[in-house]
Amino acid sequence: MSKNIHHDGPGPSQRQLRVGETIRRALSEILMRGDIHDPDLNRLSITVGEVRTSPDLKIATAYVLPLGGSGQDVVVELLARNKNELRRAIGKKLGLKYTPDLRFRLDETFDRMDDTRRLFSQDDVRRDVEDE
Template sequence: MGVMAKNKFHEGAGPSQRQLRVGETVRRALSDVLARGDVHDTDLNRLSITVGEVRISPDLKIATAYVLPLGGEGQDEVLKLLARNKNELRRQVAKKLTLKFSPDLRFQLDRTFDRMDDTRRMLNQDVVRRDADAPEDDATDGAPDQ
């Protein structure tokens, strides 16, 4: 029960420090490879791609990179180009890493900016601003103020 209980306990605990460290290392290496145009694909090299985050699986074998093209345009094209060049990208990233094995790269669109825009829009709604600006009700316990 010792090993199973330990693994079951850690399932929903979030990424480990090692996963976070490896993810950030892969993010930096991938960003550098894309920025320098180290891949032999002119279609990919003409684009400016932001790598916002890289999440690593617990076994460190799969790296999911959250990417976004500059300006947000051509997102589907970027995913296709990255997928088409993933083996070369993996080799280039591996050269920059000090890991025993290079993780398999997967690519997804980074929706962080979309969520921030949605939140900003929501907070700018009149009803939300009115509720946020309203004075707090001090009568939380039902007793009159003294």
């Protein structure tokens, strides 16, 4: 008897993954080079961890984190304030006919990795894991 595994719908298509990764690279490069005319934004070193696109590729959500963790409170705000210029720069760089609308979210995967590391370093958890 086989078990059915239920997912929250199908995962992203290969096309979504490819477009998201292409946008992630372009956005990282644009931010690294300081191509945007906002001194506040250019002062931050921003890591773009992932870009997820909607199934119709009309929206791209970039998960970002300022390097060193300082400036988390303003990084999303600064990127949102410059999203039209960022969108134009990405479209130009990639030669896209249609560049998705950009959204920005704080990338919390690094926090979760730290939490997981902390959890595994606890004596009772380490003992349980090592016993298996």
